[in-house]
Amino acid sequence: MYCVKCGVELADSETKCPLCGTPVFHPDIPRPVADPPFPTEKQLRPEEVNRSGALFVLTVLFLIPAVISLLCDWRINGRTVWSGYVAFSLALLYLIVILPLWFRSPNPVVFLPIDFAAICLFLLYVNCKTGGHWFLSFAFPVTGAIGLLVCAQAALLRYVRRGQLFIFGGSFLLLGGLMVLIEFLLNVTFKFHTTFFWSFYPFASCAIIGVMLLIIAICRPLRESLHRKFFV
Numbered sequence: 190m191y192c193v194k195c196g197v198e199l200a201d202s203e204t205k206c207p208l209c210g211t212p213v214f215h216p217d218i219p220r221p222v223a224d225p226p227f228p229t230e231k232q233l234r235p236e237e238v239n240r241s242g243a244l245f246v247l248t249v250l251f252l253i254p255a256v257i258s259l260l261c262d263w264r265i266n267g268r269t270v271w272s273g274y275v276a277f278s279l280a281l282l283y284l285i286v287i288l289p290l291w292f293r294s295p296n297p298v299v300f301l302p303i304d305f306a307a308i309c310l311f312l313l314y315v316n317c318k319t320g321g322h323w324f325l326s327f328a329f330p331v332t333g334a335i336g337l338l339v340c341a342q343a344a345l346l347r348y349v350r351r352g353q354l355f356i357f358g359g360s361f362l363l364l365g366g367l368m369v370l371i372e373f374l375l376n377v378t379f380k381f382h383t384t385f386f387w388s389f390y391p392f393a394s395c396a397i398i399g400v401m402l403l404i405i406a407i408c409r410p411l412r413e414s415l416h417r418k419f420f421v
């Protein structure tokens with residue numbers, strides 16, 4: 190049996206053409222009605238079931254050491270002395286690695302800011318717990334600057350279709366600047382040196398790579414010859 194409109198071959202179970210939707214019709218041949226060759230009810234694909242099952246087990250495996258160490262610490266010391274680090278680190282690892290796996294296509298523009306905020310909180314906790322003085326003048330600005338850079342790059346790469354070379358070139362320039370900022374904050378916070386000592390080297394390398402990418406992005410003939418040569 191064939192479709193009267195588009196001519197595709199039809200199984201006996203079809204009542205209309207799967208391709209063009211035309212009802213199956215022939216004036217002379219009585220149609221035998223057969224069972225469809227595939228199950229009609231919608232079933233969950235096996236990998237979806239396995240995935241959420243595995244993620245549930247992983248979640249429990251993360252919870253066990255966190256709860257046990259909190260209980261141990263509380264039993265021995267009567268308060269949280271060391272178990273906070275364990276619980277906080279496990280929560281951080283879970284947030285960064287496992288939580289996005291619960292979603293079918295996790296959006297990095299949503300998850301990356303959450304991850305960096307959580308890292309900041311963890312560092313603040315360690316700073317307060319150890320009586321440090323390095324959070325506000327070092328950890329917070331460095332984490333914030335790296336977070337901004339990474340999140341901006343992820344957002345641009347996801348939502349801007351063109352100009353990847355400009356994005357990467359700009360990122361390298363900012364990364365070089367970040368190295369200088371890190372050395373400056375290290376010197377301010379920990380009084381290592383009074384002047385800049387090492388950050389010029391990564392700054393120079395990053396700046397050269399960034400400028401090179403920007404030149405390739407601007408100069409169309411150069412870009413096309415590289416494209417033909419290296420297939421990039």
Ligand SMILES: [Zn+2]
Nearest residue numbers: 192195206209
């Ligand atoms: Zn058809």
